[in-house]
Amino acid sequence: MSTPAAPAVTSPISTGMPPQRIARMRRATFFSFVGLGTIVGTWLMYVYLSERGMRWSEWGLLAVFTPLYYQLNVGFWTALFGLWLMNRPGHDALDLWRTLKPEDHEEAITASTAIIMPVFNEDVTRVFEGLRSIYLSLEQTGHSKNFDFFILSDSNQTSQWIEEEAAWLELCRQLNAFGRIFYRKRRKPINRKSGNVSDFCRRWGKRYRYMLVLDADSLMSGGLITSMTRIMEKNTGIGILQTFPKQIGAETLLGRVMQFAQALYGPPFMAGLDYWQCGEANFWGHNAIIRLEPFIKFCALPALPGKEPFGGHILSHDFVEAALMRKAGWAVRLLPTNRGSYEEGPPTLVDMLKRDRRWCQGNMQHFWLVFAKGWHPMSRVNFIHGILSYASSLLWFFFLLFTTFLAATPVPQLDPQAMQAQQILLGLTATLIFLPKTATLLDEVFTGRLFKPLKMRLLTFMSSMADTVVFTLMAPVLMIFHSQFVVYTVLGKGVRWVTQRRKAEGVDWAEVFFTFWVVCLIGIVWAILGWFVSHAFLLWISPILIALFLAIPMAIVVSGRSSGHRFGFFLTTEETEPPSVLATMNDNLAEIKGRIHLPPELEKHHGLLQVCLDPYVNGLHVSLLRRRKSIDVSRSYLNEIAQRMIQLGPQSLNAQEIKAMIHDTETVTDLHYRLWSARDHELAPFWATAIRQYNLAASSPFTHTLAQRELA
């Protein structure tokens, strides 16, 4: 591995940083439209409300209406600017792709790049098969020499940890990639994902010029990775280059709708964001390449004042790292990409809410940073937008509450001017909500950007109509939950760091019922209240109340696997023509799915079973463990729990006890021989069965989680 040193950090460099003149002009244009839209909307609302003077509830309504309308305008104008950029005949002056000439793609890449994947109790097969596909795709470019891969594990479940080790070894063996793919497990996962990445930076950061960050469900093509490295080489003023990760691999209705919506409406939004964010874009934590030297020097995260959840360790580190990088003078750019950068989304509504709970807390923490000194103004805007993305749900909830109060105390007669303002506002709001979608859809129908065949374009049109129904039903439910998350965060109720479920495992009806019954109840109570307040009001608010009332069946339906796939609904290009990096991964995952599995009890503890019984896995684990001069617990304690595990099985030990054993080289080696030496009646039924069945499940202990794809 050749690792030329990163260039010395000098003054901020202009290459890759959009000229101030252009950036200012773009923002002045964009925010003028946004500001104008917000002012007009707020004024119309004021005219409507102030017909007979403003009561405090009307002031309250106006106060929550204004930020909501601002947010609506930001989305609207971002999409519209994006559509204009996508359809205008000339090139974008700031297009980073144009900094690469055709001959640049043939030149050797001399910069050393670490491709890192932080993992935390993730599906081992998905992680390593994804990594294999990326590795092979990079190899195919012929420019992979200076790229190294790192799996940075913080997994705290023993079986997961062992399976990761075994999968790493097997992958390296199959690809002949020892010295190219590395595995590192942290003993103490301090500061979660950002701490994991910082730990990498401290240990190996100096060896690499760039770091490409992946999520456990990320997938990137070699072509895009090499292009990103080349863009970073050409544009030395860029600190972070973020791609647009498209969603893939969805199997449920919710997943496929989100995937479809992102594929269809995502590109104009990304183009629009790139238009006005310029050199102050955001970092989304993965599928991005980072210049390591300034990152190490300037982007270490301090703890926030106060305790978690509002203070303490920064959860949504990516936004802050982007702001710190920009503060240090390096550009943070968004690279509009159509292919080559992928991720997976949550399969069910409950999983989506769990993820949102974490993201909400992370974004709310940024409140502290909005007023901090030294940020670029756009970094503050990014923080505010992040906060608004969740706080707006609470604002919308308040808006509806105020509306209910006002409906209960109607003014006797509306004058013509107020009536007119109300009608204009209604029309304007409907335009802001539906025009971007309609325009994007028309763009697809006329240009065939996603699909060329007319039939597919028409199916896209119909899918878009159908997704409107799904989003209309989901939006009020999300409003209730996001409002609750915001309130919980402010009240100091934090979230645990849990693994994101990325694949559907069937609908858990009980979980759905216990999650959504309160939402249903809110819908019913609100409807009864509305009935007494005014029938006209009830009619007006009924779409929201119906969605709340139907929360449970809706959650079940969207979490199911009937997604209209066979009728051609919600198709994306990644489903119809999967890129080679995705096709490789899908083939390998399909192979593993068809394997013989051990009984569920053994499968549950498979990693533990392997490290205890298998001579090679045991050898691998002991080889990878760092030898410690002193152990945290006494030898007699370790012997006692080892004996308990042999006689009563792994279920008799708690996670801490298992971890204590598995971290000690002597105990792990000893356990292997003690288990094999014990007579059947001395063993727990778990071990007796495991010894008899272990050799039957797989031809090799290392193939349990990986496909068999030896390199020719």
Place this chain on the structure above:
Amino acid sequence: MEAVNIQFAPETGTEEEWNEAYARLADYFRSYQLHNRIRRTQLILETLRRAAAAHKTNTKKTPTAHSIEQARIMLKEWLGAIYSDMNLNESQLEAGGRLGFHLSGGPARWPNFFLDKENLPQDMIEAMRSAVRASGPGMQVSKMTPRDIDLGRVSEVAEDTFDTLGRHPILRYSILIGIVVAVLTYLYLLFR
């Protein structure tokens, strides 16, 4: 390795105990991915022969325990001969040696030479010694120290407030209850 004595007749232990030891050794050598049954049987019988001798001197241990212990001794001797000059401690020798056999493709390429310290093919020795296990490249340590962010006056006030509320949950919930009571009072006045 000596010729295998198929007429295995241990002087101590019951037939049931030795049958159990046989079954366990069969599973144990299978876990080494030795798919050649003849070779596996040779190894089992050789190990049992050694175990029978050991059991005669110590009958407190079961034949199964003696068998696995003998298999371990044979493994250590065999690995010791392969890695003789590599200065490995016992734990490294056992763990790394087993892994070296796997990574060099030993179970498929040299199953007949497994645990046979008298016959060590040169290519097997070289392959096992060069089998690389890397958990990470050499470290080049950097400092990544967080710099304080001046959060400004507003955050200071907010911090003090949240700090106070955080330290006094009764105060926090009193404020919340106050807000709820105010809203309910307003509703009462509205519909009175």
